[in-house]
Amino acid sequence: MTERSEGIDQHSGARGVIVVGGGQAGFSVASTLRGAGYTGPVTVLAGERHLPYQRPPLSKKFLTDPDGTRVELVPESFYRERDIDLRLGHKVVAVDTAVRAVTTRTGLRFAYDHLVLATGARNRPLPVPGAELDGVHSLRSFDDALRIGAALAAARDVVVVGGGFIGLELAQAAAARGARVTVVELADRLLGRALSPHLEAHLRERHESGGVHVLTGTAVSAIEGAGRVREVVTDRGRLPADLVVYGIGAVPRDELARDAGLAVDDGVVVDELLRSVTDPRVSAVGDCARHPHPGAVGLVRLECVQNATDQGMTVGRRLAGAPVRYTSLPWFWSDQGDIKLQIAGLRTGTDEVHVLSGESPERLAAYAFRDDRLVAVETLNWPAEHLAARRLLERGGPVSPADLAGSTLGVLARARRAAAVRS
Ligand SMILES: Cc1cc2nc3c(=O)[nH]c(=O)nc-3n(C[C@H](O)[C@H](O)[C@H](O)COP(=O)(O)OP(=O)(O)OC[C@H]3O[C@@H](n4cnc5c(N)ncnc54)[C@H](O)[C@@H]3O)c2cc1C
Numbered sequence: 001m002t003e004r005s006e007g008i009d010q011h012s013g014a015r016g017v018i019v020v021g022g023g024q025a026g027f028s029v030a031s032t033l034r035g036a037g038y039t040g041p042v043t044v045l046a047g048e049r050h051l052p053y054q055r056p057p058l059s060k061k062f063l064t065d066p067d068g069t070r071v072e073l074v075p076e077s078f079y080r081e082r083d084i085d086l087r088l089g090h091k092v093v094a095v096d097t098a099v100r101a102v103t104t105r106t107g108l109r110f111a112y113d114h115l116v117l118a119t120g121a122r123n124r125p126l127p128v129p130g131a132e133l134d135g136v137h138s139l140r141s142f143d144d145a146l147r148i149g150a151a152l153a154a155a156r157d158v159v160v161v162g163g164g165f166i167g168l169e170l171a172q173a174a175a176a177r178g179a180r181v182t183v184v185e186l187a188d189r190l191l192g193r194a195l196s197p198h199l200e201a202h203l204r205e206r207h208e209s210g211g212v213h214v215l216t217g218t219a220v221s222a223i224e225g226a227g228r229v230r231e232v233v234t235d236r237g238r239l240p241a242d243l244v245v246y247g248i249g250a251v252p253r254d255e256l257a258r259d260a261g262l263a264v265d266d267g268v269v270v271d272e273l274l275r276s277v278t279d280p281r282v283s284a285v286g287d288c289a290r291h292p293h294p295g296a297v298g299l300v301r302l303e304c305v306q307n308a309t310d311q312g313m314t315v316g317r318r319l320a321g322a323p324v325r326y327t328s329l330p331w332f333w334s335d336q337g338d339i340k341l342q343i344a345g346l347r348t349g350t351d352e353v354h355v356l357s358g359e360s361p362e363r364l365a366a367y368a369f370r371d372d373r374l375v376a377v378e379t380l381n382w383p384a385e386h387l388a389a390r391r392l393l394e395r396g397g398p399v400s401p402a403d404l405a406g407s408t409l410g411v412l413a414r415a416r417r418a419a420a421v422r423s
Contacts, residue, residue, distance in 0.1 A: 121250035
């Protein structure tokens with residue numbers, strides 16, 4: 001990788017596209033630009049020092065099998081061969097939209113024709129005394145996963161604060177490594193509003209029968225220990241702990257945009273083409289972007305690989321000359337031990353849910369409707385059903401709650417055939 005001197009970047013004598021953030025979305029923008037024939041300079045300014053990597057394995061397989069789990073998205077040669085100028089360890093600290101340039105922490109300035117913000121999200125801090133003790137972690141980056149993986153080797157009592165996707169994945173990984181695990185969740189159910197109640201109850205049962213202790217409706221008020229964590233104090237008593245990992249949500253890294261005077265509202269506000277609503281020379285993608293979506297009520301900000309990848313592709317193609325509105329169907333997965341949870345569509349504002357079970361009792365699907373229209377499908381341990389649901393949702397076929405009444409697979413199959421005939 002080439003080094004650059006201080007001052008405005010001289011690379012190729014042109015400005016081209018600057019991508020801030022070398023994560024899933026930033027990678028997708030850069031690789032799509034080249035794949036779609038963009039010939040101008042492409043520079044990725046990545047705050048981290050690792051090659052762009054995928055985060056999902058960090059809370060799953062990487063914690064139980066770090067040596068056998070590859071996380072890099074592509075090898076370094078990929079960037080060289082495509083003339084993508086990847087600058088690792090280049091954190092951007094300021095954006096000047098008037099002169100169209102960004103400044104890095106080390107004082108380098110890079111001018112751009114178009115700027116793409118792909119800065120992701122950061123973990124919400126745990127607001128209790130003792131959160132700074134040794135042995136208290138949160139998980140977002142590869143380095144976090146290395147630290148947690150090492151701590152798990154010796155941990156006997158693990159407390160996971162937050163019963164969200166990452167917390168539950170971690171709980172299973174810790175249990176698989178032989179620890180006693182307690183999940184403490186403030187709300188009265190796991191996964192907040194992300195999952196319909198029937199599936200949530202089933203999921204909880206699976207975790208508990210697998211040996212994970214789940215406390216919902218429980219608030220953590222402090223973490224105690226002399227330098228190192230010993231106990232977690234909750235409103236229902238004290239829990240012994242030699243490792244605490246918290247996952248209580250994330251906030252978008254949108255401060256660069258805010259400081260540059262771009263519209264921000266829990267994420268960089270963008271239009272259907274994913275351009276900043278304030279400055280069309282700036283786009284935002286992935287976890288940091290708040291965007292309109294045909295399946296959403298109002299603007300949404302999504303935190304999933306599908307969204308980061310597809311938004312990156314949408315912006316890459318637009319900048320290569322093929323603008324399209326961003327309309328991809330959102331989908332998501334979470335592997336919690338041997339439990340596979342998958343969600344297709346957006347379930348906000350749904351008013352009716354129909355639950356179907358597969359031939360095996362371990363397989364469940366919840367079909368969620370808004371105003372009589374199917375808008376989201378959640379599945380447990382049923383990948384084929386998830387894929388079928390995605391096709392159904394992508395096609396936009398009219399499947400009504402009545403089509404699913406009776407809750408049998410035969411009825412669902414007939415509904416699918418009917419949808420296929422009507423579409
Ligand atoms: C532990 C974990 C498990 C997950 N599991 C799943 C899963 O199972 N399924 C799923 O769909 N999704 C999962 N996700 C979510 C998914 O990984 C994210 O939605 C996705 O990575 C978002 O991509 P992104 O590029 O927007 O952000 P990120 O991948 O977070 O990348 C943003 C990058 O920008 C860098 N950056 C930030 N600010 C600056 C700056 N000023 N200058 C330079 N660089 C900067 C950051 O350091 C970071 O490397 C998981 C996330 C985590 C943390």
